[in-house]
Amino acid sequence: MKTSWRSASLVASAAVVLALTTACGQDGGGATGSQNVGATAAPGDVGDIGAGAGDGLASGTGGAQASASPPESAGKLSVSTNAEIGELVTDGAGRTLYRFDADTAKPPKTTCENDCATAWPPVAADDALAGEGIDKALLGEVTRPDGTKQLTIGGWPAYRYAKDTAAGDVKGQGVGGKWYALAADGKKAKAEEAPGLSTRDDPKLGEIVVDKNGMTVYRFMKDEAWPKPVSACTGACLEKWPVVAPVEPNDTEGVVKKDLMTFTRPDGAEQQTVDCWPIYTFAGDKKAGDTNGQGVGGTWYAVSPDGKPVGAPKK
Numbered sequence: 001m002k003t004s005w006r007s008a009s010l011v012a013s014a015a016v017v018l019a020l021t022t023a024c025g026q027d028g029g030g031a032t033g034s035q036n037v038g039a040t041a042a043p044g045d046v047g048d049i050g051a052g053a054g055d056g057l058a059s060g061t062g063g064a065q066a067s068a069s070p071p072e073s074a075g076k077l078s079v080s081t082n083a084e085i086g087e088l089v090t091d092g093a094g095r096t097l098y099r100f101d102a103d104t105a106k107p108p109k110t111t112c113e114n115d116c117a118t119a120w121p122p123v124a125a126d127d128a129l130a131g132e133g134i135d136k137a138l139l140g141e142v143t144r145p146d147g148t149k150q151l152t153i154g155g156w157p158a159y160r161y162a163k164d165t166a167a168g169d170v171k172g173q174g175v176g177g178k179w180y181a182l183a184a185d186g187k188k189a190k191a192e193e194a195p196g197l198s199t200r201d202d203p204k205l206g207e208i209v210v211d212k213n214g215m216t217v218y219r220f221m222k223d224e225a226w227p228k229p230v231s232a233c234t235g236a237c238l239e240k241w242p243v244v245a246p247v248e249p250n251d252t253e254g255v256v257k258k259d260l261m262t263f264t265r266p267d268g269a270e271q272q273t274v275d276c277w278p279i280y281t282f283a284g285d286k287k288a289g290d291t292n293g294q295g296v297g298g299t300w301y302a303v304s305p306d307g308k309p310v311g312a313p314k315k
Contacts, residue, residue, distance in 0.1 A: 024226050024259055024276035071124035071150050072160065079133030079184050082170055086191035088181040089134070089153060094167030097123060097158045101178040105155030105186060108142035112159065120159040120172070120179070125151040133184055154186015196247030197272070199254035205291060205310050208302040209255055209274060211244055214288025215281045217274075219309045221299040225276035229263040233280065241280040241293075241300070243271040256306045275307025 075092020082088060089097045098120065102111045112120050125141035128151045140152040151158045161172030161179070172179050173189075181189040194212045202208050202216075209217040218241065222232035233241050246262040259276045271278050282293030282300070293300050294311065301309035 024228060024261075071122035071144070071148050073124045073126070074128035074151050074158070076129040076131040077134045077139075077153075078131035080168070082168075082181070082189075082191075084191060085170055085173055085181055085189045087133075087183060088170070088189035089158075089184055090167070091123065091160070092129075092131075095160050095164055096168070096170050096172065097153070097182045098161055098172050098179050099153075099156040099182050099186070099188065100159065101180075103157050105152070108140065108152045108155045108157060110142055110144055110150055110157040112157075113145060119162050121162065122148070123151040123158040123160060125149040135184065138184070138186060152186075153182050153184070156182065156186045158182060195253040196251040197244075197255050197274070198252065199305050200289075202289075202291060202302070205294065205302050207254075207305055208291075208310055209279070209305060210288070211281060212247075215285055216289075216291050216293065217244060217279045217303045218282055218293050218300050219277050219279060219303050219307075221301070221309065221312060223278050225273070225278075229261075229271075229273050229276050229278050231265055231271065231278045233278075234266070240283045242283065243269065244279045244281060245272060246270045247272050254305055259307070273307075274303055274305075277303070277307050279303055 073092075074097075077089055077091060077097075079087050080090045080094070080096075091097060100110075100112055100120065103109055110122065112122070122144065125139075126149060128139055130136035130139060138154045140155065141149045142152050142157050144150050159179075161169075161175070163169075163171045170181055173181050183189040194214065196212050197217070198210055198212075199207050200210050200214070211217055220231070220233050220241065224230040224232075231243070233243075243265070249257055249260055252260065255274060259273070261273055261276065262270045263273060263278070265271055273279060280300075282290075282296070284290075284292040284296075286292075291302060294302050298313075301312045304310050
């Protein structure tokens with residue numbers, strides 16, 4: 001499995017928020033908005049101590065009974081990158097390792113036994129090796145109630161998930177709201193959230209603005225920006241050109257912040273602007289990086305970081 005490594009601890013840089021406008025060209029107000037990254041697996045599988053057996057993948061009890069099976073060997077640990085979760089620890093076979101919220105790291109303690117240990121096989125500590133991206137000093141072990149030694153990472157007992165059948169599977173992520181892939185420092189693996197608005201270098205259009213999902217942002221040449229934003233896209237137009245929702249000014253990267261503001265549409269919805277121009281995405285763009293809306297009808301164009309329409313004919 002191809003792996004990559006960067007520091008599992010994401011360093012937040014200080015954001016400098018420039019003056020915004022309440023009316024285009026004037027100093028003042030800002031925008032509102034937020035985003036987050038959800039778990040990749042739906043809750044309701046395994047997660048609560050003492051839960052019923054269900055499909056045979058229920059969590060175990062807190063008693064000192066023997067685990068369902070001895071811990072499986074780990075092999076050479078490394079760090080892999082999942083597009084949705086971010087960087088996570090995998091074993092020598094490329095299988096994802098997990099941690100359980102009901103366990104503890106200080107001191108290390110495992111609470112997953114019996115049926116739980118069948119669903120979430122413990123990882124043996126005896127043959128674990130620190131591979132690429134793994135700090136050997138963070139590897140340890142905890143003695144399970146049956147006397148076997150389980151691997152810990154940053155103090156957290158490590159497990160696999162029985163429903164992960166192939167290298168790279170992350171079906172255990174978020175199960176029961178208590179199971180999460182392990183990052184190299186023992187924390188929960190979590191993908192770095194993309195800014196609400198940022199820019200990318202398109203091979204044909206140059207630097208253009210994209211939303212938090214990487215979708216190209218567009219301007220409509222029939223809109224107005226001064227003295228205040230006015231959208232000419234209404235009714236059926238909005239089905240093809242959804243508006244971009246408000247974004248916090250400090251939740252942007254590479255976009256000129258002057259006149260980065262929101263306005264209220266006639267239907268009461270709030271829409272984001274760049275340089276006071278209303279911005280949209282295109283329903284015909286199916287994936288990040290698509291620019292199928294560029295030039296449509298001679299009135300729709302991608303947006304440059306300063307809000308200008310990319311490739312639009314000069315008046």
